[in-house]
Amino acid sequence: MLVTIPQPTLSNTETTATAMSSRSDKLGNSSLRTLCSATAVWNQTAVTIAGNGSRGGSVKQLCNPFDVFVDSNGSILIADTTNMRVIQWDPNAVSGVVVVGDLGPGNLSNQLYYPTSVFIYNDSLYVLDYFNFRVQKYQLNESSYPLNGTTIVGLFGHGSNNNQISNSFALFVDSAGNLYISDGYNHRVMLWTQGATTGVVVAGGHGYGNMTSQLFYPYGIYVDETSSIFVSDCGNDRVMKWLKGSNTGIIVAGLNGSGSGNAQLLCPLSVILDENGYMYIADSNNYRIQQQLPGAQEGRTIIGGSFGLGSNQLSYVEAIKFDSDWNLIVADTANHRIQKFNLISNGCD
Numbered sequence: 001m002l003v004t005i006p007q008p009t010l011s012n013t014e015t016t017a018t019a020m021s022s023r024s025d026k027l028g029n030s031s032l033r034t035l036c037s038a039t040a041v042w043n044q045t046a047v048t049i050a051g052n053g054s055r056g057g058s059v060k061q062l063c064n065p066f067d068v069f070v071d072s073n074g075s076i077l078i079a080d081t082t083n084m085r086v087i088q089w090d091p092n093a094v095s096g097v098v099v100v101g102d103l104g105p106g107n108l109s110n111q112l113y114y115p116t117s118v119f120i121y122n123d124s125l126y127v128l129d130y131f132n133f134r135v136q137k138y139q140l141n142e143s144s145y146p147l148n149g150t151t152i153v154g155l156f157g158h159g160s161n162n163n164q165i166s167n168s169f170a171l172f173v174d175s176a177g178n179l180y181i182s183d184g185y186n187h188r189v190m191l192w193t194q195g196a197t198t199g200v201v202v203a204g205g206h207g208y209g210n211m212t213s214q215l216f217y218p219y220g221i222y223v224d225e226t227s228s229i230f231v232s233d234c235g236n237d238r239v240m241k242w243l244k245g246s247n248t249g250i251i252v253a254g255l256n257g258s259g260s261g262n263a264q265l266l267c268p269l270s271v272i273l274d275e276n277g278y279m280y281i282a283d284s285n286n287y288r289i290q291q292q293l294p295g296a297q298e299g300r301t302i303i304g305g306s307f308g309l310g311s312n313q314l315s316y317v318e319a320i321k322f323d324s325d326w327n328l329i330v331a332d333t334a335n336h337r338i339q340k341f342n343l344i345s346n347g348c349d
Helices: none
Strands: 047-050 065-070 076-080 085-089 097-101 115-121 124-129 134-139 150-153 170-173 179-183 188-192 200-204 218-223 229-233 238-242 250-253 268-273 279-283 288-292 300-304 317-322 328-332 337-341 343-345
Touching: 047 076, 047 085, 065 328, 065 337, 076 115, 076 124, 085 115, 097 124, 097 134, 115 170, 124 170, 150 179, 170 218, 179 218, 179 229, 188 218, 200 229, 200 238, 218 317, 229 268, 229 279, 238 268, 250 279, 250 288, 279 317, 300 328
Parallel strands: 065 115, 065 317, 218 268, 268 317
Antiparallel strands: 047 337, 065 076, 076 085, 085 097, 115 124, 124 134, 134 150, 170 179, 179 188, 188 200, 218 229, 229 238, 238 250, 268 279, 279 288, 288 300, 317 328, 328 337
16 A cells, blocks of 8 residues: 555744754764674654644644654654644654744745655755755755745746656655655656756656566655665565666565565555665565665564554554664554664664
């Protein structure tokens, strides 16, 4: 089952706050703490660090958060999708601060229309603006929030040309500042180098399907230091790895197709890697997070596995990230909250 963007009636509030003078990017896989992944253990009971579990538009609530980014200060930036905003929660905060949007749906420079992904690189915030078919870039060193953005992708309308995107789910900025977009409804991943006005297809782009040259509603993406692209291929219930310059991908998770077995996935929506190259997959419709080692035929469930509102349950996870201590930060989308699953043992002892 494909998770689609819900569209409830919203109640929005405006919030303004002083901006931080500096915000460092964090790719989600660097830490001062070592992680011996294969035997690491995370607490099965989460702590809610943003939202209160009820859908709403106040600064204490979230509404279908699709993505989360952890910055170097431990603050989190959230794509609060159906509230049409990006909101920041600092450590131990009981409410958030609106960074972008919260002004109703629209295509002005200070508006968003269903933001689905957020990323920070070099004190700039990148936001994927789903129904505006664009990527907005914001300078985080401006004096106050909400911010006004600049359109860097989406200047030529929406479509399937290389200078266009359609409804898109995720973005990623690599260490060189190159922008990757999971162009979901075009069933491809696009690369925009810095300053480019057109993109390049780097995964998929051959129509939807289940061949190794195809994708079917790609969602979350992760780019490693070799420029290999890991793609959550939701419609095919698998994770694909595309080597730089390759015309075909390699199935690296979901080798036994759709299902709930350890070698199966059911609409994976997010994938990240740790320092050892181990994958962590938001297996959304199985309500769990899977860890899979390089070359392994199957994974292991490290969090979740049942649907619900409990602190040990999940409901359609759209994104997972690591903080600097390898705690897992989870966008528990349909529960309207961000959950933190603390690392109990790094597995090195």
